[in-house]
Amino acid sequence: MSSAQPLVKDELQASMTRLGEAARAAAAAMAHASTEAKDAALRDAAKRLRASKAALLAANAEDLKAARARPGAELTDAFVDRLTLDDKRIEGMAAGLEDVAKLADPVGQVMAEWTRPNGLRISRVRTPLGVIGIIYESRPNVTADAGGLCLKSGNAAILRGGSESFHSSRAIVACIQDALEAAGLPRAAVQLVPTTDRAAVGLMLTMPQYIDIIVPRGGKSLIERVQRESRIPVIAHLEGLCHVYVDGAADLAMARRIVLNAKMRRVGVCGAAETLLVDKRVAQSHLPALIRDLLDAGCEVRGDAATQATDKRVKPATAADWDTEYLDAIISAKVVDGVAGAIAHIERHGSHHTDSIVTDDAATAERFLDALDSAIVLWNASTQFADGGEFGMGAEIGISTGKLHARGPVGAEQLTSFKYVVRGTGQVRP
């Protein structure tokens, strides 16, 4: 390659090191920032986003224009939709930051307290994690959501959005940084990686001295790359292969409402149902209406023999269908032998994300809820509730499919660690 290559590489390295050092220093200050200062910064950032609407839309137009002009660009509607800012999305970001300001401050919360027989009083107190690196697709609004949650939880954030959203994200981060400064907090508490160079991601993953945790958001290939390459612990959402099981004791009207919502409310979210399981006891009474609803709503149904028999429009399912997260208007459907059959299918094919049972039988429901090792298990509710906002966490940075540290929706509280504070009166250990 050209002789300029090593120099460019060194510059990138130096730039990322400066970013990391600034984040580390900011994290130390943010850990002891008052709730009032943090909430003031969040509310002020919301105000600045609204006031900067014209600038944000202009930056976004620049991003959209560049994306369309890329050689060989074939932009999907979904990609353009994610990248586009409009009045509603800007108001959504601002309102989101105000919601996060209203949340209780997790830092300093006493999680547990007890006194030992020797008189030592022990408390477990929430502390920030430190520096959080977030790697995400070209969705500018994630910049505000993720920055806001990190700020609230007393952490510093290093944000690396998709390169196509660079100008939009930079404009959003400028609003947050101005608000941080106005509240007397370090601007570097929320930083954007200052380059679209893809090599920056590789550097982030190997900076454990500056970054305490990596949160990737995006497609499966990005997540897998991050999990493979990272020398820093990762909180990741890998796959949402979610199931709805309609039990023999299910109310048909409720089952129809839940199945249709779980699949079709939004098909591209991780909590969307991908497989419908129906108890053979209600294959005659319930299955036809459930399948017809889906087909009539424009959903492709790939079913087993029993499901195919209910409607000519049902396509045959292949073995791969039971293991596929469609993220599209497609569902696989199968008749199973009661709750035991459903549990066995989900344990074998599911991704331990979100699974729901519809039944009027409490004992059957509790068996399902207990048996499945999924981040979220629901009884008589749609899988689309798999969301930090719906859980009352105000917002989420993602949904963790791992079992360590954070599982399920990752909100401000999940971005914290803790320490033990021990108060004594001169005790020594025998």
Next chain:
Amino acid sequence: MSSAQPLVKDELQASMTRLGEAARAAAAAMAHASTEAKDAALRDAAKRLRASKAALLAANAEDLKAARARPGAELTDAFVDRLTLDDKRIEGMAAGLEDVAKLADPVGQVMAEWTRPNGLRISRVRTPLGVIGIIYESRPNVTADAGGLCLKSGNAAILRGGSESFHSSRAIVACIQDALEAAGLPRAAVQLVPTTDRAAVGLMLTMPQYIDIIVPRGGKSLIERVQRESRIPVIAHLEGLCHVYVDGAADLAMARRIVLNAKMRRVGVCGAAETLLVDKRVAQSHLPALIRDLLDAGCEVRGDAATQATDKRVKPATAADWDTEYLDAIISAKVVDGVAGAIAHIERHGSHHTDSIVTDDAATAERFLDALDSAIVLWNASTQFADGGEFGMGAEIGISTGKLHARGPVGAEQLTSFKYVVRGTGQVRP
């Protein structure tokens, strides 16, 4: 069956795969095992350890003999002490398992519950983590402690003790497995890596499909190797560079008691104090007695100029001393400018493990407790309380110096994850 001989590579791989598959299956069963069955297995294992005393001592004698016969073996007293089993240690292991049986079962505990405005009832419920891999030095008693904690928390354990303790560990695991079987639980819930081949450790670290978390216990080089090579999340104890700060408002008698205990009760444990910091306001009144106590107890003191001036036996400290975890009868000592000076020193040189302040001034104490980002911060108590048993956790598998998932003592509760259980009445998401 099991062999202490190195296996050829393919055999080793096949053997580790069998171990992993058996652990995975056992973990699924253990996750739903009743509290009664788990506690019965723990109590029965204790009984079997006591009844097998002769066999355990014979296996241990074999290990000791082999260790002494190794070509070029230079066994330190500390090594031999850790490897040796005697009546007291066997009774200690048995009593430890009985203590773990007495702990509350963490699995199924409801950690939080709330109801959403739409009527959804959400609970956060503790679940086991799955399969836990534990890599430790040649300390047979860790086999019982670690196996017992994993069993209690509904996990399966894969244990890899130091090769010199292989026969002892195998005899201990046999007792636990017989007890598991007698309680109707899978023997594979607690397994020992069936070879002393060091390559087995490398294989463990790259088996994420079978092992959910790795807990290394041992020297810094082992921990660093595990953190570097592991493709599985690691909960590790890296370093305990613990401080005692004697404030200007400290009671001298209390300070003397705490400093001497923090350093000299046991010098080889991670909670042993390595650096003494004394407020310059009491350099005249307190420092000489504190230093004299240590010297008289056989502790080497490496001090700054002020400390050297108190006693001729004090050696000069070098810059490296402030960053050294001695794990020996050595302490570094320094005069600092009040609590701010102590905080600055500890933040710069500490390992965020355990740090203590001695003072009668509550405001100063709270400032110290709040400012330091250490797993354990103490006020008027010895750093040697850094221990799961002393915290009331019954036992510990180690002390985590990381901030993710587990921090500080790692007991049964820290070996769990959680899931969200959501109970509805037909809710769909708007």
